[in-house]
Amino acid sequence: MKGFLLIVGRDLRLALRQSADAWLAVLFFVLTGALFPFGIGPDASLLKVIAPGIIWVVALLAVLLSLERLFLADYEDGSLEQLLLSPLPLELAILGKVLAHWLTTGLPLIAAAPVLAVLFNMDMAGLGTLLLAMLLGTPVLSLIGAIGAALTLGARRGGVLIPLLVLPLYIPALIFGVGATDSALAGLSARPDLLLLGAVLLVMLVVTPLAGAAALRQALE
Amino acid sequence: MHRFANPARFTRLADRVLPFVAAGALVCLGIGLYLALFVAPPDYQQGESVRIMYVHVPSAWMAMFVYVAIAVASAVALVWRHPLADLAAKASAPIGAGFAFLTLATGSLWGRPMWGTWWEWDGRLTSMLILFFLYLGHIALMNAFEDQQRGYRAAAVLALVGVINIPIIKFSVDWWSTLHQPASVLRLDGPTIHPSMLWPLLITALGFKLYYLALVLLRIKSELIAARLRALDLAKLKAT
């Protein structure tokens, strides 16, 4: 447990000293979201309806943008092989790095989501559900993304490859995340969608450490 | 372990089996298509266009079957480091992607007279589209490394992650499509289907399976020959 906290602490410190990276993801999130009214037209009633979907898709893309740096720097400077040779189980080290990634990417996106909700004139009754769904869903994005980031280490065009591997796997989180918010906006219960989103989170909490460790081990062979 | 996976023995075995498998595939596909196109009755609602089903449904089955086969081969390759399992996974992926594409194309052709559009976000078709993307990712990762061994290993991990996620994706897409639209036209309710439609379907499906087997054997064989060529080149390089 101590080793796990050490990893989280180190990655947070690294992220804070290079805080431009985290800001870029948030900026990307808001800017890309703000593009849609230009593409669709400023029809308030239409924007209101598609707001949850747009916010989720844009959040997903913002996370995607930040995935490459998850393991790449550690891979290139030799930290990853030292991590592999530390007494801390690699599975735990991966969870620590994912937690730090979520704290520096997912959490700022959640904080920025109300801005987009306001820009899209979303019904504020659904805002709580949107944020709750993002709280459950963005860790899933970090967890699945970690597998893609680990698998593409050392690959040609690794950064371009990650979206191809990760996006199809993001679809369930997207469906349940938007579903929860849509239900809340329609005055229905968001519970089923939120529970399903939680279930996906639990599954990925088990799958990512195992698959990630296998991927990192083979990357360092 | 790789010392025991004797490629020469595999090649001998493949050479012996291949003609029968290929012939079986041809016969089954011939009979199946004949029954499907000329013998099976037209549907009372959909008319003649229902005959697309005899290609569409077996290829959908195959697209799923091949992904599971890749996952099994990947598990074998990761646990026992058996090189033939790596080759089987590599050989299968493009074939599976082909079946997924065939499913999407026939689904689109079938949808045109049924829905009046080339594409409908129907649950089954959407799941197949995602499966097709999973195949593309697998193939891209397999070929993304200078060292082929790393490609095998990474793609194997991805295939296992994929096969765990497929039921989740399938469920979420069904959840999503029932929320947004009524049940699909492409429904095939197993037991109620008439035998005159079931038989051509099963025979075509068997033909597809044999066709896949023949293609995999052929592709593994050619991979082995390519590996041997590389090994000979390397030996020549060392000798000089």
Added chain:
Amino acid sequence: MALFEARDLDCRRGGRDVFAGLSFSLAAGGALLLTGANGTGKSSLLRLMAGLLQPVGGAILWDDESIAEEPAAHAGRLHYLGHLEAVKPVLSAAENLRFWAALRGHSADIGAALEHFSLAALAEVPGRLLSAGQRRRLALARLLASPAELWLLDEPSVGLDHASVGKLAEAIAQHRAGGGRVVVATHTALDLPDAQPLALDDLPPPPLPELIW
């Protein structure tokens, strides 16, 4: 006393046999000096010893137990120093060192380790401002910041000045005097009294590919 040994190791990289039939044994306090031309597999052998790489044949044993059985236990008793220094540019020298020592459960004192490689004055300097030689010394300081029975050093003296090479030899001598063992791959002269030489050039050539395929 536990023995660190290899029996009949076969190593294969990228579909090519690097070496085959390699054996060695190393007792407590011993040193193994790997020599050989480029491409003979010195780095691969060190990575095999660390457990980063799996042999295709043969086994590496610690106290008669294969290191593949208990990879975590093996990782806990070794320090591996490869070509990369694992120094983070935005962390100070002391922060870099403290993290790795703490991860191995030794948060106590990194002062002595910094001192030994003359880094005390640079403790608060961020990694990106360190020169190549200073980064190398910081990586070497990891060896002293937390104890480990087995040191695996791949070209440890690259980029070091004369004085630092002497400090490295001194650290290795102290380590061995305390019963530690060390495996070094190097091209430059490093003072290693009674080191067993292991020349990878002298190994019989690996079997020709035709015999396998």
